Amino acid sequence: MVRRYLLLAVLCHFFAGISARPSPVSRRGATCCSLPGLGDDFEAAEPEAVNLDPDIVNEALAYANTHGRLSVQIFRHNCRVGAGLLDPLTDGIPNNVWSSTKSVVSILTGIAADKGKLHVDDPIGDYLPSGPGWGDEAHRAITIRNLLSQSAGLDEAILAEAATLILDQSASQEALAQPLKYPPGTHFEYSQRVPDLLAFVVQQAVGEDLQDFAQANLFDPLGIPSDSYFWLRDRSGNTYGYALLFIPPTQFAKLGLLLQNNGSWNEQAVVSASWVESLAQSTPTNPCYGWLFWTNHGAPCTGANLPSAQTYQRHLIPSAPEDLFAMVGFLQQNNFIIPSLEMTVTWTGVLGDTELNLAALLSAAPAADLYYNFFRILMRAVKDVSIPDPGPWQVDPLELDINPWNYANPEVLLNDIAGNPECNIVFCNGAVPVEGLVENLRAIAETILGLLPI
Incomplete structure (x- = not known):
């Protein structure tokens, strides 16, 4: 225990003096806290103790509170x-973090890679079952890297893919039923089925149920008990990768802090620092997207195809340091990590953008005025690093393409429910799958019981 606190003190002294790309203003020491164990609360400190202006921190919190944030922690x-x-x-209330679930799948992929269970450039066919219904040669040649970077090339329509919510017979086989629209690795297409397919591939690679693997190798080390959250499955019992992880804000924050600490929780390595570094880097097909994380590293920045895939000639959040990366979920469920400032912001809520841009209002734009204005305020609170003020938010160009074929293409829906000859909306692989529905009910009931004061 003494050794842990000595290590924290040394790290704190080091990080208090580093620059977040801008030039440092001072090198004063700062308070540093240990990460909580199972059942423990986060350690708290006054903003001044970590070189933040308390009045400006309160201003940032007030902005978040008045822009749809149901929880926010700095x-x-x-x-x-x-x-x-x-x-x-x-x-303590489990909340659907939507597409931030994709980032959890990325972390689990990294843990599996660290254990030697898979490699990012492996074709997924190495891990898929053989036989009918499990993809042709071209689909099986898609690599894990393609899945992580949303460049698998599969046809997508973001709402059509989600329309079969929890009634999916086998989400991974639904993904394999979608035709290849682009050669893998050549084009960014934000998809729901692609992370579902990756979740299944990781499960196959590690040789156990993905949620059992996640609990033992990710959630347990962070002190996230299994009855504090639930994670829904398709009818075959396979865990969704695109969304549907319901986790309380306090536990969600731990995922951001894990990444802030380079994949370690106190002295325990959970996922390698090299994986954390890689997932935050720009990818060739979209400079503001990493491995199922959004990143401030590069520009331009292309968003999801809702109502259309818009490309912005800017970084993700121009008011924040360029090393920021984020877990981003529908309606703005986020963990923002800024390694150079040793800062994490976590929040959940409902929308919050006000820009008259439909993609932004639907939280489908990579980022808009909510993120920009919040971080423009919060960065003014930092006293030990000089961060230039980029000025007021500049409204993005108005995009009028609302063609429903972009996001509700019925061909994508039909391929989901009937495109695989071995798996349709009723039968799948010779059976009527119900295992996932039973598991979902069990997990939800267990979580509800865990919330009761008994």
Whole structure:
């Protein structure tokens, strides 16, 4: 225990003096906190103790509170320095973090890679069952890297893919039923089925149920008990990769802090630092997208195809340091990680953007005024690093393409429910699958019981 605190003190002294790309203003020491164990609360500190201006931190929190945030927590040097008004009510309630689930699948892929169970450039056919219904040669040649970077080349329509919510017979086989629209690795297409397919591939690679693997290798080390969250499955019992992880804000924050600490939780390595570094880097097909994470590293920035895939000639969040990367979920369920500042912001809520741009209002744009204005305020609070003010938010060009074929293409839906000869909306692989429905009910009931004061 003494050794742990000595290590924290040394790290704190080091990180207090580094620059977030801008030039440092001072090198004063700062308070540093240890990460919580099972059942422990986050350690708290006053903003001044971590070189943040308290008044400006409160201004940033007020902005979040008035822009649809149901929970918000700000951490620096692992210390919680601010929380939202509603956090006491929402902290323990499981919330669908939507596409932030994709980022959890990325972390699990990294853990599997660290254990030698898979490699990013392996073709997925190495891990898929053989036989009818499990992809032709071209589909099986898609690599794990293609899945991580959303460049698998499969046809997609973001709402059509989600339309069969929890009634999917086998989400991975639905993905394999979609035709290849582009050669893998050549084009960014934000898909729901692609992370579902990756989740199945990882499960096959590790040789056990994905949720059992996640609990033992990710959630347990972070002190996230299995009855505090639930993660839905398709009818065959395979875990969804695109969304549907319901986790309380307090536990969700731990995922961001894990990444802030280079994949380690106190002294335990959970996922390698090299994987954390890789997932945050720009990918060739979309400079603001990494491995199922959004990143501030590069520009331009292309969003999801809702109502159309818009490309913006800017970084993800121009008001934040370029090393920021983020877990991003529909309606703005986010973990933002800024390694150079040792800062993590986590929040959940409902929308919050006000720009008159349909993609932004639907939270389908990579980022808009909500992120920009919040971080423009919060960066002014940083006292030990000089961060230039980029000025007021510049409204993105108005895009009028609302063609429903972009996001509700019926061909994609038909391929989901009937495109695989071995797996349709009723029968799948010779049976009527119900295992996933039973598991979903069990997990939801267990979580509800865990919330009851008994």
